[in-house]
Amino acid sequence: KMVAFAAIQGAYNIVSKAEGIYNRAVEQYGPEQKLEFPNTAYFLPIIYSLLGIPVKDLASAKRPLEIARKLLPPHVKNFNHLPYLGPLLDAGMSALFAEEIVEAIRYVDDPDFYLPSENVDIDKGKIWLGAADDTVMRKRGVEFVDGSAPGFAAIVGAAPNKEIAKEIAEEYQRRSLYVFMAANQSGTTFTEQLIEAGVQVGWGTRLVPFGPDISAAVFALGFANRAGMAFGGIEPGNYKAMLKYNKDRIFAFVNALGEVNAEWAANAAGCVNWGFPTIADTDIPEILPTGVCTYEHVVGDIPLDEICQKSVEVRGLKTIVTKVDIPLSYGAAFEGERIRKDDLFVEMGGGKTQCTELVEMTEMDEIEDNKITVVGPEIDDLGEKGGRLPLGILVKVAGRKMQPDFEPILERQIHHLVNYAQGVMHIGQRDIAWIRTGRPAVDKGFKIKHIGQILHDMFHKDFGNILDKVEVILYTKEEDVKKHTENARAVYKTRDERVESMTDESVEIYYSCTLCQSFAPSHVCVVSPERTGLCGAYNWFDCKASYEINPTGPNQPIEKGEVIDPVLGQWKGCNDFVFKASRQKITHYNFYSIVNDPMTTCGCCECIAAVLPACNGVMTVHRDYTGETPCGMKFTTLAGVMGGGQSSPGFVGHSKYNVIQRKFIAGDGGLLRMVWMPKSLKEELREQLIRRGEELGHPDLIDKICDETIAIDEAGVMEHLEKVGHPAVSMDPIV
Ligand code: SF4
Ligand code: NI
Ligand code: NI
Numbered sequence: 001k002m003v004a005f006a007a008i009q010g011a012y013n014i015v016s017k018a019e020g021i022y023n024r025a026v027e028q029y030g031p032e033q034k035l036e037f038p039n040t041a042y043f044l045p046i047i048y049s050l051l052g053i054p055v056k057d058l059a060s061a062k063r064p065l066e067i068a069r070k071l072l073p074p075h076v077k078n079f080n081h082l083p084y085l086g087p088l089l090d091a092g093m094s095a096l097f098a099e100e101i102v103e104a105i106r107y108v109d110d111p112d113f114y115l116p117s118e119n120v121d122i123d124k125g126k127i128w129l130g131a132a133d134d135t136v137m138r139k140r141g142v143e144f145v146d147g148s149a150p151g152f153a154a155i156v157g158a159a160p161n162k163e164i165a166k167e168i169a170e171e172y173q174r175r176s177l178y179v180f181m182a183a184n185q186s187g188t189t190f191t192e193q194l195i196e197a198g199v200q201v202g203w204g205t206r207l208v209p210f211g212p213d214i215s216a217a218v219f220a221l222g223f224a225n226r227a228g229m230a231f232g233g234i235e236p237g238n239y240k241a242m243l244k245y246n247k248d249r250i251f252a253f254v255n256a257l258g259e260v261n262a263e264w265a266a267n268a269a270g271c272v273n274w275g276f277p278t279i280a281d282t283d284i285p286e287i288l289p290t291g292v293c294t295y296e297h298v299v300g301d302i303p304l305d306e307i308c309q310k311s312v313e314v315r316g317l318k319t320i321v322t323k324v325d326i327p328l329s330y331g332a333a334f335e336g337e338r339i340r341k342d343d344l345f346v347e348m349g350g351g352k353t354q355c356t357e358l359v360e361m362t363e364m365d366e367i368e369d370n371k372i373t374v375v376g377p378e379i380d381d382l383g384e385k386g387g388r389l390p391l392g393i394l395v396k397v398a399g400r401k402m403q404p405d406f407e408p409i410l411e412r413q414i415h416h417l418v419n420y421a422q423g424v425m426h427i428g429q430r431d432i433a434w435i436r437t438g439r440p441a442v443d444k445g446f447k448i449k450h451i452g453q454i455l456h457d458m459f460h461k462d463f464g465n466i467l468d469k470v471e472v473i474l475y476t477k478e479e480d481v482k483k484h485t486e487n488a489r490a491v492y493k494t495r496d497e498r499v500e501s502m503t504d505e506s507v508e509i510y511y512s513c514t515l516c517q518s519f520a521p522s523h524v525c526v527v528s529p530e531r532t533g534l535c536g537a538y539n540w541f542d543c544k545a546s547y548e549i550n551p552t553g554p555n556q557p558i559e560k561g562e563v564i565d566p567v568l569g570q571w572k573g574c575n576d577f578v579f580k581a582s583r584q585k586i587t588h589y590n591f592y593s594i595v596n597d598p599m600t601t602c603g604c605c606e607c608i609a610a611v612l613p614a615c616n617g618v619m620t621v622h623r624d625y626t627g628e629t630p631c632g633m634k635f636t637t638l639a640g641v642m643g644g645g646q647s648s649p650g651f652v653g654h655s656k657y658n659v660i661q662r663k664f665i666a667g668d669g670g671l672l673r674m675v676w677m678p679k680s681l682k683e684e685l686r687e688q689l690i691r692r693g694e695e696l697g698h699p700d701l702i703d704k705i706c707d708e709t710i711a712i713d714e715a716g717v718m719e720h721l722e723k724v725g726h727p728a729v730s731m732d733p734i735v
Contacts, residue, residue, distance in 0.1 A: 007269040008073060010262030011091035014215075015068050018098035022058070022065055025105045031059035035104045037222075038116050039133035039626055041640030042229060042236075044100045045222035049229055051097075052237020061101050068094035092270030095263070099215035100222065103130070119202030120195075120209060127191055127201070128211045131219050134226070134636035135623055136203055140178070141227045142535070142604045144250070148332045149206070150319050151251030152178035153311060154220045154276070156267070157185040157258040158193055164304055165193035168255075169207055171308040173333035175319035178206045180223070182216035185258035204336025217267050221274060224250045230603040231520050233644035247275030253315040255307055256280040260300075272297045279311045322420070324457040327445035329422040339425045343438035345386035346379055350427070350434035353390040354481050357433050358488040359411040364398045369469040372452035376476030379437075379447050386442070391435065392475035392484030395455050399467040401548070406466060408495055409545045410459060417458045418451060430492055431485055448474050466549050499541060502529035504591075504663060508560055510574060511543030514581055515554040516602045516645075522585040523602040523645030524578050526558060530663035531569075531591050534605040536655035568593045568667035582645075589647050593667035594618060595735060598652035603643035605653030607681070608635065609665070613735055614714040615721060617675035617728035618665065622656060625678035628712045656681065660688040662695075668734060672696055672727040676717050679707040698727055 025033065035057050037044065043054045047064045055061045071094040073087030106113055107130070114130025115121060132140070143149035153172050159165035169190075172179050181191045181201075191209035194201050201207040210216040228234045228245045235241070246252075254271050256264055256278055268278040283301040302310045312319055324330050349355025377389065397410060411429070418426040423441030427434040437446060452472030459470045475481050504510075506529070513525040513533050525533045532539040538546070543555040561573025569591030578586050582600075589599045594609055601608065609620040610631035621629045621638065628634060633641070642651045658664055659681075664671055671692055682689065682702060693701030704726040706717045721729050728734075 006260075006262040007088055007265035008091045010264070010266030011072055011095040011269070014095040014263055014266055015065075015072060015098045018065060018068070018102045021102055021105055022061065025108065026058050029058065029108065031057065031062075033058045033108060035061055035101075035108065037104065037107065037131035037133075039135065039634075039636055040131065040137075040226070041134060041637045042222075042226045044104055045226045045229075046096055046100050046218055048236050049225040049234070049242050050093075050237070050239040052235075054236075055101070055104070058105075061104070064097050065101055068097040071097075088269045089273050092266055092268070093273055095266040096218055096221060096270040099267075100218040102215050103211070103218055114211070117202075119204055122195060127195065127209050128216075129202070129209055130211060130216070132203070132208075132223055133626075134230075134639065135626060137223060137226050138230060138603055138623065138639065140203060140223075141231055143332070144227060144231075149176055149178055151253075151315070151317055152180050152220065152224075153308075154180045154182065154217065154252065154254045154271075155190050156181075156183035156214060156217065156254065156256050156264060158188040158190045159257055159304065162193040162197040165190055166197040166199050168304065168308060169194055169199055170329060173206060174321045174329055174331045175308070175312065176206075176332040177319065178208060178333075180208050180210055180220040182210045182212075182220065183214040183264065184212050190257065200337050202336070204338070206333035206336070214263050214267055217271075220252075221271070224252065224274065230640065230643055231516065233520055233522065233646075243273055243275070250274075251315055251317045252276045253311050253317075254278040255311060256282075257304075258282065268298055277314050279307060279314055281307055322458075322461070324421075325453050326421060326450040328424070328441055328450075330420050330454070332416075332420055334422040335416055335419045337422065337425065339423070339436045339438040343440060344436055345439040345442045346382060346389060346437045347387075348389050348391035348435045348476075349432070350436070353388050354431070354478075354485055355391045355393075355433040355435060356431040356481065356485040356488050357393045357395075357411060357414050357429065358484070358491060359395045359397060359407045359414075360491070361402050361404055361407055362396045362398050364400075364469065367396045367398055367469050367471040369471065370456050371471045372449050372456065372474070373472070374447075374449050374452075374474045374476060375480055378449070378476075379442060386439070389448075389476045390478050390481040391433075391448070392473075392481040392488075393433075393451065393455075394473040394475070394484060395452075395459070396469075396471045396473070397459065397467050398469045401466040403466075403545075403548070405541055406463075406545050406549070409542055410463065413458070413462070414455065417454055421446070421450070421454060424451075431488060448476060463549065499529075499539065502540065504528045504530045504569070507540075509544075509557045510560055510571075511540060511547060512556045512558055512577060512581060513538055513543060513554055514556075516604060517554075517581075520602045520643075520645040522582045523600055524581040524586070525599070525602075526574050526578065526591070527555075528591060528663075530661045531599075532655045532657050532661070534599070534601065534653040534655055534658070536606040536657060539657075564588075565590065565667075568596055569663065570597075585645075586647060590667060592663050592665060594652045594665050595649060595668050598647055598649060600645050600647050601642045601651065601653030602645050603639060605639070605643065606655045607659070608638040608642060608651060608653050610638065611650045611734060612675060612714055612717065615675045615718050615728065616731060616734050617673040617721075617726075618668070618734070619676035619717075620654070620659065620674065620681070621678055622681045625680060625708075627678070627708055629678075629708075630676050630706075630712055630714050630717050656685065660685055660692045662692075669728075669731050670696070672698065672701070672731065673734065674701075674705055675721055675726060675728050676706045676711075679709055682707060701727070 210219040560571040
C-alpha cells in the first residue's frame with residue numbers, strides 16, 4: 001500500500017509544480033501566449049480528447065489545470081479502506097493533465113528543446129523528439145491499423161547498463177513493438193544508453209525518445225489518443241469511449257526501470273485508466289489495492305531478462321518473433337534503419353550499378369523449393385574493404401493456387417522484406433532497386449544469398465496458401481544483370497499496360513476494403529479499376545489478389561449491380577454493401593464526385609481534395625506537404641475534420657495515383673478542375689500529368705495548375721488561373 005500512497009502524493013507534487021510553472025508563464029508571457037504542440041489539429045491531445053477542451057493559449061489552459069486540482073483525491077491515510085480504484089485513477093489523471101500543460105509550456109520556454117523531426121540528430125546533441133506531429137502520427141498510426149505494429153512499450157527510467165538497454169530494445173524490435181522512452185533514473189536515460197551502445201533511435205527504428213523527464217509520458221498517451229480520434233472517429237470529450245478504445249485496441253504497457261518514485265507512481269496510476277499496466281524491475285508493493293483489479297496493473301521485481309516476455313503476457317499481447325534463417329535480427333522495427341556512410345560495406349544499385357527485381361510464376365516441376373543460387377561474386381569476394389556489385393533478383397514461385405496476377409503483389413513485398421533485416425537497407429523497386437549493407441551485418445555473416453533466404457522464408461510464411469515452392473536466383477555479374485533487367489522491363493511494361501487499360505465499365509466486380517475498420521469502425525473503401533484505395537496501397541488487382549489469397553479477409557468482391565448514376569459513379573450493389581459494412585452509417589456514395597455525396601474518407605488517405613468555389617475548381621494536398629493551402633486548412637486539419645470515415649461534400653480523400661486516373665472526379669468535370677497542388681506532388685506525378693493533360697486536350701495543364709510558390713489563397717490562385725488561361729475558369733460553375 002506504500003506505493004498507492006506514493007502515487008497520490010506524486011500527483012499532488014506534479015499538480016502543484018505545474019501550477020507554479022503556469023503562474024510564472026502567465027506572468028512572463030501574458031495569458032494570450034499561444035500554447036501548442038507543433039503541427040497538430042488535436043491541441044494538447046490528452047486534455048482535448050478526454051475533456052473536450054481545446055487548449056490554444058495560456059488562458060485556455062487554466063480550466064484543465066483547475067480540473068486536475070479538483071480531481072486530486074483527499075489524502076487517504078489507510079488504503080485498506082479505499083473502496084474502489086477511483087481515487088488512484090483520478091490522481092493519475094490529474095498528474096497527466098498537469099504534465100501535458102507543463103510540456104506545452106516547455107515548447108514556449110525552450111523552443112529548441114525538442115527536435116521537430118522523425119529522427120534524432122546525434123551530431124548536434126539533439127535527441128529528444130517531443131510530441132509527434134500529425135504527419136508522423138498518421139503514418140505510424142497506419143502500422144497499428146494494418147497490424148505491422150502490435151502495440152507499444154513505454155519505457156521510463158534506465159537500464160543498469162547500456163548492454164542491457166540494447167538487449168531490451170532489440171527484443172521489443174524483434175516483436176515489432178514501438179518503444180516510447182521517457183524519464184531518467186538519476187540523470188541516466190534509456191535513450192542515451194541505446195545511443196552509446198550504437199543503436200539507432202527515432203521513429204524509423206520504432207525506438208522513440210520522447211523526453212528526459214517523466215512528464216514526457218504524456219507524448220506516448222497523447223499519441224494513442226490522437227490515433228483514437230484520427231482513426232477511430234472518437235469525438236473529443238468522450239472520455240469513456242476513448243479510454244475503452246485504448247484498452248481494447250492499443251496494446252501498450254509501461255516498463256519502469258529503476259526505483260519507482262512518487263511521480264512515476266502517479267503516472268503509472270494514470271496509465272491504468274488506459275488499461276496500460278506497469279511492469280517494473282524493482283521490488284515495489286502493489287500500487288493498487290488488491291482484490292479490485294481484474295489483472296495485475298502493476299507488477300514489480302521482474303528480472304530484466306524476463307521483463308519483455310512478462311510484459312507482453314501481462315498485457316495479453318500476441319507478438320510473434322519472425323524467424324528467418326539468416327544471421328541477423330529480423331522484423332518490421334528494423335525497416336527504418338539507415339546505413340551510416342562510414343559503416344557501408346556493400347552497395348547494389350542506386351545509380352552506380354544496376355539492381356533489378358522480378359517475381360515470376362513457373363510450373364511446379366520447373367523449380368526446386370528453397371534453392372538459392374548466387375551466380376557470380378559473393379560478399380566474401382569483395383575483400384576487406386567491400387565495394388559495389390550489380391544485382392539481379394529473380395524469384396521463381398509456383399503453387400497450385402498461384403496466378404500471374406499475384407506476381408506484382410509478391411514483388412512489391414521484396415522492399416519491406418529485405419528492409420526488415422537488421423543492418424540491411426532497401427530502397428525503390430523494380431529496376432531502380434537499391435540495397436545497402438553495413439559492415440556490422442557483414443561481420444555477423446550476412447551474404448547475398450541471405451536475400452534469397454529472406455524471400456523464400458517470408459514468402460512461405462505470408463503467402464503459404466498460394467505458394468508451394470520458392471526458388472531464388474541472384475545474379476551479380478554485369479552481363480547477367482543486364483540480360484535479367486531487359487527481360488524484367490518487358491514484363492513490367494506488359495503489366496502496366498494491363499492496369500492502365502482497365503476501366504470501371506469493363507468489370508462487373510469491384511472490391512471492398514475494410515482494413516481500416518479496426519481503427520475507423522464505419523469506414524468502407526470500395527476499390528474499382530479506376531479508383532484505387534485512398535491510402536494508395538490497394539488497387540483493384542491488389543484487392544482481387546488479396547481476396548483470392550484470403551477469401552475471408554478484408555477485401556470482398558462486390559457485384560456493382562444496377563447503375564444508379566453513371567456520371568457520378570453510383571451502383572446499387574456498392575450502396576448495399578457499404579450500408580451493411582458501415583453498420584448502417586452510410587447509405588450511398590459516388591465514386592466520381594467531390595461535390596455530391598463523395599466517398600468516405602479515413603485517416604490514412606494519401607491526399608485530400610477540397611472544392612475552391614471562388615476558383616471554380618478543386619485543390620488537393622498530400623500528407624507530406626505541411627504548409628498552408630488555399631482552402632484555409634493544412635493537411636493535418638483537413639484529415640482531422642474529414643478523416644473519421646464520413647462522407648463530407650466538398651472534400652474527398654484519394655490516393656496520389658487517383659489524380660491521374662481517368663475517372664478522377666469525372667462527375668464534376670475531371671482533372672481539368674484541378675487548380676492547385678503542392679509543387680512536390682506536381683513533380684512526383686509530372687509525367688502522368690502531362691500525359692493526362694494531352695489526353696484532355698490541354699498538354700500544358702500541369703503548368704497552369706497553381707502551387708504554393710505562386711499563391712496559397714483563393715484570390716491569388718484565381719489571379720493565376722486567369723493569367724495562364726486555366727481551363728477551369730471557363731467551365732460550368734462547380735457548385
Ligand atoms: Fe484503408 Fe481503404 Fe486503404 Fe483499405 S483501401 S487500407 S480501407 S484506406
Ligand atoms: Ni520451403
Ligand atoms: Ni484508413
